[in-house]
Amino acid sequence: MTATLTFGPSATSPGRGTFTALAARELRRFVLNPVFLSAAAFIVFTQSLGPGGETEIDGLSPYPAIFLGGFGMMATYWLTRSMRASEPVVGVTPVTRPVRTAALCTVALVPFACGCLTLLRFVQLTPVGGPIYGPFSSSAQVAILVGQIVMPALGGPLLGVALGRWVRFPGAAFVLFLLIYGWVSLVTILTMWHQNSALVAVLRLFAPFAFFSLHSDAGGVTAWRGSPWFFIGWQLALCAIAILVALLRGAEGRVRSRIIRALGIAGVAAVILLVLAGLGGFTHALTA
């Protein structure tokens, strides 16, 4: 009898099947969320319009970040918070909270896939190498598009899960959305004034989304300081931090100490990548 209790964990510990079932359920809930559906519909609408008369990519690329990233963050925040009321019931099931959080994090794959599709459509409408990309090399142009379209679509929903796990205020998602919007607007305007400043470049890139160029009134596109490739690394580090912070809630024992250790490593990596992103690329603003 003792042996049965000791070596019979299959009935009580969740395996891969449980996780898959949970992830599938969360995916279904996310895909049917009206906020995400409206965001996806708007992305389809903007991509169907085409580039129009835009003179720089920054006039077109923020939409996926706003709708797949920003709205995706709000959707996953509500998805995470919606389980709070049933926590006393769900909390006594064999599935631990970190496993449920991990299942929630998998829903970010949906907006990530949407972001990839949007990127393909974007490149089809606005081929790489065109004059609206400015003086960046072809690989840097691709990196800018990945950083502006695909990465926010992945990071936004992950941030929403972390926020939902830790913050009780029900309006936290839209407050954070507006704060990020305000910060990106502010540092972009600062960059217009101080185009060659390394500090301002780091401040501009200290965000989950950043602009890399500006269409000047005199004609041509001015490329700002900063390395688009290292910026993707910074964004990936932010995604890792969001996942780890979300998983930390409810983690106990060795799992908790491992998560904290991983958080430290991810934090250091994020700082290094941010500095490299700010100091890399062009050393001064360049117009082409």
Next chain:
Amino acid sequence: MLIPMLRAGAWPAVAGLSGVAVVVGGCGAAFPAAATLLLPACFALLAAAAAFTLDEPASLVVDVTPTGPVRRTQLRAVALLAPLAAGALVLLAAALRGQALPWAAVSLALAGNILLGFAVACVVRTRIGEPGPVVGTAVVLVLMAPALVPHVARWVRTFPVSDPGGPSSDRLWWPLIAACAVAIAVSAGGLRRRAWPGSGTRRHRGLSY
């Protein structure tokens, strides 16, 4: 009656959102070039703060007390002074920094934003006890739509900008303020809360959205 009603309000949410709005608006006041981007975000946050003024976690109990919805709404409307004062503070800071904004139109937009958040909360309050989270999010998204999507800004503006060819925000806010006044009057005075069969648990905190 005033003190207990106000004490029961969602003050952390109202004060917190108003405080964040002051920070965002303060940046808009400090950096004139960013004012047309940050002041609309500030006003949207104040509208969200207004949406939280009617939140009542104990609505199942409060709604059956002799104090009617008109009186309750009147008392809770006093809390609108918080976002209004925060908005006035931001505009004062912008004026002291010497910003050249169309002050009458900006003040109208501030009043309109706050009234819109409150009016939608009044309407939704007839269905749920805590309309703040849902209404706050919806109002923010609607008010920020012209700033986020240039296609929308071609047709409607919620904040006055110096663009001679663009639509005027005044033409939006005057009729909208009138509509908000009607909506508040109707929802607070004319409509009785609809009794939904089996809706008791839906109105509980955490399950209302």
